[in-house]
Amino acid sequence: xxxxxxxxxxxxxxxxxxxxxxxxxxxxxxxxxxxxxxxxxxxxxxxxxxxxxxxxxxxxxxxxxxxxxxxxxxxxxxxxxxxxxxxxxxxxxxxxxxxxxxxxxxxxxxxxxxxxxxxxxxxxxxxxxxxxxxxxxxxxxxxxxxxxxxxxxxxxxxxxxxxxxxxxxxxxxxxxxxxxxxxxxxxxxxxxxxxxxxxxxxxxxxxxxxxxxxxxxxxxxxxxxxxxxxxxxxxxxxxxxxxxxxxxxxxxxxxxxxxxxxxxxxxxxxxxxxxxxxxxxxxxxxxxxxxx
Amino acid sequence: xxxxxxxxxxxxxxxxxxxxxxxxxxxxxxxxxxxxxxxxxxxxxxxxxxxxxxxxxxxxxxxxxxxxxxxxxxxxxxxxxxxxxxxxxxxxxxxxxxxxxxxxxxxxxxxxxxxxxxxxxxxxxxxxxxxxxxxxxxxxxxxxxxxxxxxxxxxxxxxxxxxxxxxxxxxxxxxxxxxxxxxxxxxxxxxxxxxxxxxxxxxxxxxxxxxxxxxxxxxxxxxxxxxxxxxxxxxxxxxxxxxxxxxxxxxxxxxxxxxxxxxxxxxxxxxxxxxxxxxxxxxxxxxx
Numbered sequence: 355x356x357x358x359x360x361x362x363x364x365x366x367x368x369x370x371x372x373x374x375x376x377x378x379x380x381x382x383x384x385x386x387x388x389x390x391x392x393x394x395x396x397x398x399x400x401x402x403x404x405x406x407x408x409x410x411x412x413x414x415x416x417x418x419x420x421x422x423x424x425x426x427x428x429x430x431x432x433x434x435x436x437x438x439x440x441x442x443x444x445x446x447x448x449x450x451x452x453x454x455x456x457x458x459x460x461x462x463x464x465x466x467x468x469x470x471x472x473x474x475x476x477x478x479x480x481x482x483x484x485x486x487x488x489x490x491x492x493x494x495x496x497x498x499x500x501x502x503x504x505x506x507x508x509x510x511x512x513x514x515x516x517x518x519x520x521x522x523x524x525x526x527x528x529x530x531x532x533x534x535x536x537x538x539x540x541x542x543x544x545x546x547x548x549x550x551x552x553x554x555x556x557x558x559x560x561x562x563x564x565x566x567x568x569x570x571x572x573x574x575x576x577x578x579x580x581x582x583x584x585x586x587x588x589x590x591x592x593x594x595x596x597x598x599x600x601x602x603x604x605x606x607x608x609x610x611x612x613x614x615x616x617x618x619x620x621x622x623x624x625x626x627x628x629x630x631x632x633x634x635x636x637x638x639x640x641x642x643x644x645x646x
Numbered sequence: 647x648x649x650x651x652x653x654x655x656x657x658x659x660x661x662x663x664x665x666x667x668x669x670x671x672x673x674x675x676x677x678x679x680x681x682x683x684x685x686x687x688x689x690x691x692x693x694x695x696x697x698x699x700x701x702x703x704x705x706x707x708x709x710x711x712x713x714x715x716x717x718x719x720x721x722x723x724x725x726x727x728x729x730x731x732x733x734x735x736x737x738x739x740x741x742x743x744x745x746x747x748x749x750x751x752x753x754x755x756x757x758x759x760x761x762x763x764x765x766x767x768x769x770x771x772x773x774x775x776x777x778x779x780x781x782x783x784x785x786x787x788x789x790x791x792x793x794x795x796x797x798x799x800x801x802x803x804x805x806x807x808x809x810x811x812x813x814x815x816x817x818x819x820x821x822x823x824x825x826x827x828x829x830x831x832x833x834x835x836x837x838x839x840x841x842x843x844x845x846x847x848x849x850x851x852x853x854x855x856x857x858x859x860x861x862x863x864x865x866x867x868x869x870x871x872x873x874x875x876x877x878x879x880x881x882x883x884x885x886x887x888x889x890x891x892x893x894x895x896x897x898x899x900x901x902x903x904x905x906x907x908x909x910x911x912x913x914x915x916x917x918x919x920x921x922x923x924x925x926x927x928x929x930x931x932x933x934x
Binding site for chain 2: 355357359362440442491492493518520522524574585586587589620625626627
């Protein structure tokens with residue numbers, strides 16, 4: 355019922371990390387190089403002919419360009435990324451979404467599919483009934499269409515696979531842990547579907563069927579118990595992988611899920627620090643076995 | 647508490663959970679708690695408690711002062727809560743003041759019962775000098791369920807508080823002289839067996855949950871915070887939220903809270919004893 359541990363008993367999460375030290379870790383203000391002739395990229399600044407780092411991260415060098423990739427940062431959008439966002443504001447002809455980026459992303463009224471699938475120009479009535487489609491607090495899956503000058507992302511849901519999300523569970527992880535893949539929508543064999551947004555929002559829900567996907571319909575019926583168990587277990591697996599800083603993609607999530615079932619862990623046991631490190635080590639071993 | 651947005655479907659999902667919450671816990675399960683005491687070296691007692699994402703640091707300082715005129719044979723406890731602006735964006739500026747005052751007042755109320763802590767142990771010279779324990783609580787991170795986290799941290803800090811022993815030297819005319827012991831390890835500790843733990847129960851649908859996450863707090867409209875002492879007695883009750891509670895459900899919630907509180911108290915005391923007997927281990931602190 356209650357699990358209290360002393361701080362000295364909690365294992366370090368980075369025992370799962372690679373034993374090889376990453377090359378050239380820097381902190382803000384540390385000197386990268388005194389040599390001139392380099393172009394400075396993101397995360398650096400020049401002072402007195404010397405190049406310093408402005409963020410904490412790993413130095414990356416591509417020919418003459420030196421930049422610092424931060425270890426922890428907000429989501430940096432690229433065109434074509436799949437993101438999951440939460441509506442924070444309904445304005446004139448657009449919705450503002452929180453996508454864990456530096457600025458709220460924008461979903462224009464003309465970038466959503468109208469219910470019924472009609473293709474027409476949006477009228478004043480459409481503008482006034484925006485709140486009936488999406489209101490504050492709703493979760494949407496969308497794709498990045500464009501990036502504004504100030505860096506804000508412009509999203510669109512112009513496909514049946516995007517749209518308002520129904521019942522399920524949202525997990526927030528660091529955006530750098532989500533691998534860029536061909537598809538971000540996966541129907542996992544354990545009875546749940548998962549959407550991995552590039553912005554670090556991972557959505558776990560009961561299996562999406564082809565005909566009900568997308569649109570603005572929300573299914574508020576009770577989710578069956580077996581599906582709820584699968585969703586909770588997946589949620590804990592994703593959180594465990596994120597805490598041990600492992601890359602999150604469909605294979606790693608399924609390995610973690612299978613490892614937790616084989617080891618006989620209860621779903622709530624996966625919240626404990628020692629079980630988290632065990633799962634991460636098992637996933638690691640599984641990957642090493644597959645490589646051979 | 648932090649207000650987060652949730653969609654209707656997410657709220658429905660949380661409502662329909664039948665003894666299986668989103669993270670797999672049952673309705674009466676707590677999230678993992680990590681505890682460490684003795685972090686603040688210039689306080690008489692300190693502790694840091696982490697309940698999932700909620701992080702609280704407590705420091706206790708003891709000082710001599712004159713007792714209250716209506717209670718000349720007792721010392722007293724003074725609480726102060728500071729909601730750091732780092733905890734959550736709502737605490738920016740003076741945003742955390744209301745919550746801080748609420749927690750402070752409720753803690754004061756729960757410690758008022760004579761069953762919790764024996765304040766006469768804090769008396770030095772009847773009617774003239776007594777020990778005052780200043781308990782300072784700093785909320786570093788807010789991840790739901792602040793009342794419980796704060797109360798457990800305060801209990802741990804009080805357990806490790808060392809009060810210097812004082813001898814009353816011979817009376818020099820009318821003025822008694824107080825002599826503080828030279829040895830810094832010559833201290834006494836309080837009996838914190840009955841110090842209360844707060845248990846928060848939030849009502850969602852027809853059931854109530856222990857240790858709600860911020861998402862679950864957002865779905866619920868009412869709840870109670872119950873202060874349960876070590877002897878399974880309830881010392882204070884507070885209703886939170888804007889919704890209403892049926893008298894029958896209130897009674898059953900109080901019963902559940904006292905049972906849960908007893909379990910929490912027992913496990914916490916066991917862990918504190920374990921830490922004490924383990925002796926001087928390496929302090930982990932904040933560098934992890």
